[in-house]
Amino acid sequence: MSAGDMTLTDTEAEARWGTQPGGVKPRRFSPARLGIYGFLVISALFFLIPLYVMIVTSLKTMPEIRLGHLFSLPGEVTFQPWVDAWLNACTGRDCNGLHPGFLNSLKITIPSVVVSIIIASINGYALSFWRYKGANLFFGLLVFGAFVPYQVVIYPLIIAAREAGLYSTLAAIVIVHTIFGMPILTLLFRNYYASVPIELFKAGRVDGAGFWQIFFRIMVPMSVPITTVAVILQVTGIWNDFLFGVVFAGRSNWPMTVQLNNIVNTTTGVREYNVNMAATILTAAVPLAVYFISGRWFVRGIAAGAVKG
Amino acid sequence: MASVSIKKLGVSFGSLNVLRDLDLEVDQGEFIVLLGPSGCGKSTLLNAVAGLLDVDAGQVWIGGKNVTWEEPKDRGIGMVFQSYALYPRMTAEGNLTFGLRVARMPKDEIARRVDRTADLLQIKPLLGRRPAELSGGQRQRVAIGRALVRDVDVFLFDEPLSNLDAKLRTELRVELKKLHNQLNSTMIYVTHDQIEALTLADRIAVMHGGVIQQLAAPKEIYRRPVNRFVAGFVGSPAMNFLEGTLTIVDGAPAIRIGDVTTGLAGYDFAAAPVEGRAVVLGIRPEQIVLADAAAAPSQVPIDIHLIDPMGADSLLWGTVGSDTVSVRIGPDDEYTVGDTVAGHFHPDQASVFDAGTGVRL
Ligand SMILES: Nc1ncnc2c1ncn2[C@@H]1O[C@H](COP(=O)(O)OP(=O)(O)OP(=O)(O)O)[C@@H](O)[C@H]1O
Ligand SMILES: [Mg+2]
Numbered sequence: 001m002s003a004g005d006m007t008l009t010d011t012e013a014e015a016r017w018g019t020q021p022g023g024v025k026p027r028r029f030s031p032a033r034l035g036i037y038g039f040l041v042i043s044a045l046f047f048l049i050p051l052y053v054m055i056v057t058s059l060k061t062m063p064e065i066r067l068g069h070l071f072s073l074p075g076e077v078t079f080q081p082w083v084d085a086w087l088n089a090c091t092g093r094d095c096n097g098l099h100p101g102f103l104n105s106l107k108i109t110i111p112s113v114v115v116s117i118i119i120a121s122i123n124g125y126a127l128s129f130w131r132y133k134g135a136n137l138f139f140g141l142l143v144f145g146a147f148v149p150y151q152v153v154i155y156p157l158i159i160a161a162r163e164a165g166l167y168s169t170l171a172a173i174v175i176v177h178t179i180f181g182m183p184i185l186t187l188l189f190r191n192y193y194a195s196v197p198i199e200l201f202k203a204g205r206v207d208g209a210g211f212w213q214i215f216f217r218i219m220v221p222m223s224v225p226i227t228t229v230a231v232i233l234q235v236t237g238i239w240n241d242f243l244f245g246v247v248f249a250g251r252s253n254w255p256m257t258v259q260l261n262n263i264v265n266t267t268t269g270v271r272e273y274n275v276n277m278a279a280t281i282l283t284a285a286v287p288l289a290v291y292f293i294s295g296r297w298f299v300r301g302i303a304a305g306a307v308k309g
Numbered sequence: 310m311a312s313v314s315i316k317k318l319g320v321s322f323g324s325l326n327v328l329r330d331l332d333l334e335v336d337q338g339e340f341i342v343l344l345g346p347s348g349c350g351k352s353t354l355l356n357a358v359a360g361l362l363d364v365d366a367g368q369v370w371i372g373g374k375n376v377t378w379e380e381p382k383d384r385g386i387g388m389v390f391q392s393y394a395l396y397p398r399m400t401a402e403g404n405l406t407f408g409l410r411v412a413r414m415p416k417d418e419i420a421r422r423v424d425r426t427a428d429l430l431q432i433k434p435l436l437g438r439r440p441a442e443l444s445g446g447q448r449q450r451v452a453i454g455r456a457l458v459r460d461v462d463v464f465l466f467d468e469p470l471s472n473l474d475a476k477l478r479t480e481l482r483v484e485l486k487k488l489h490n491q492l493n494s495t496m497i498y499v500t501h502d503q504i505e506a507l508t509l510a511d512r513i514a515v516m517h518g519g520v521i522q523q524l525a526a527p528k529e530i531y532r533r534p535v536n537r538f539v540a541g542f543v544g545s546p547a548m549n550f551l552e553g554t555l556t557i558v559d560g561a562p563a564i565r566i567g568d569v570t571t572g573l574a575g576y577d578f579a580a581a582p583v584e585g586r587a588v589v590l591g592i593r594p595e596q597i598v599l600a601d602a603a604a605a606p607s608q609v610p611i612d613i614h615l616i617d618p619m620g621a622d623s624l625l626w627g628t629v630g631s632d633t634v635s636v637r638i639g640p641d642d643e644y645t646v647g648d649t650v651a652g653h654f655h656p657d658q659a660s661v662f663d664a665g666t667g668v669r670l
Binding site (some may be wrong): 197199200202203204205206207208209213217218221222 | 356359360361380381382386387388390391392394395396397398399407408411412455459
């Protein structure tokens, strides 16, 4: 890693790893390295070939697809399947394509991510600095919560949502995502804040800051790396969710994944493989983009402690 | 300026009693150093004074006011931590002013105070930098500034210099001393570095196991330790301890170490010495004189084992009976390992402790 490619303004990271790579420079080609690269290339192909097939198929016309040459490049490139997928594909009676689902997914993902991260960071902060009675029990329950299979709690949640009059609303799905994100996010923030020296908290108290002022003015500004991690986890997790969306959101709020399913599984008419492929890629685009753009931040955030020196 | 008085203070964490029944009176403008080994409760005591932890028993008074249950900010204290504890995402100036901003102080007053503090600590050029962009010494200056800028009467330091290298530590130590003379505010300073304690303190409180063993001026602590713990903890190299028994020879007190007996005439016994009592004789390395026999009346034979040159002087290691002793000698003094020399000392400079309780006799 050179100093130049540190896009995150992270003097901490630099201080930790130094600006120079350390250790013995590996030899260019040894049998072991060739083996490793061979394995990596094969693995990459294993995952990339389906993607390749999806992309080329989405650019072909239906007659060309019927020829059955799965791997061949499109003879005549057409973007109509993409347009159809976005605007015209039919899910049952409606033929509006995926875009309402995209908007719904935004409406679900954005508030869910924001709310869950705000609550989880406060939780983590309280758990690591404010050792109230029962804090450990609470933390234990939360960790346990991270391992509860979703299916177990869906039915009670449906009843709760119905009793609260929220079933099949945007609020219901946002609340559900917030709840299910809570264990892992709280764990994440708690561990991050646990690496903050307690003296920082004490210094804040001597300076007259209260619980919230210390949180908002001292802790939040230093939480950028871990918040990045949390955003990535939540955006991809919530965007990819199917189960909760189909159960809690209600037909008018169905997220993109549910609509994709309905488009692909529609039983009327011919199967438009090209449209299906385009729709699938469109649905996966957001998490993919998040991974590509922020993958390195993810690693850095996971690895970062809160303070250096 | 304010005095601090700690009355019958008790602090425990769960079942662990860290401080018991602790009393400490700090006068206005006094520089008190809490000195003791790791885990003896120094930080705990400081935190209790600061109001950063709940006390189980007793009271803390600052400036004639009972502040036992006051918030830290209302106690008129400033605190400096070992780890600096600077807010990492704020500049040095932001760190200095955070408390003032929280208190909603007018901007021009804040500016005036920052100006004054930065001048005092010579950190003007650093004000725009973040902690990560400062060296250790600079960080600690900013941390001290953060306490100063609040214009408080009592400063609490928790090992502020122990993360710094030796040279910087000495520099900042001198500056702290100057600062204290300038401000004349009350300071309570925790350290386990005895040089810091001896140089900075008006009085040192030597702590062990949550109890103040001795509270006295540095010289007194050094010369007349009240027990064997204080004697062994203060001073480097450590005081030599020779086990023996008290005897009376010709009506004068003496000590028998192995098969040697040497007089203790001149030693200021607190109670009349009792024949046959098991005791420990404590002599500091520089109080043993090898050459000038006439100068010192008492003597013990020392088998020389090793000579350690230390620059300004050398340290001679040997044994008296079964006890190891060290003697400070001149850098050019010539002694031969394996020889036996007579170590002379003045009984009135030495200390005698009860072998069982460790209390000074
Ligand atoms: N928050 C806490 N919970 C439980 N035990 C604690 C806590 N803080 C301190 N202790 C214990 O109290 C004792 C005194 O701790 P303290 O931090 O006051 O020691 P210290 O004299 O400052 O030591 P050091 O020189 O290492 O800083 C130690 O045994 C420590 O383990
Ligand atoms: Mg301490």
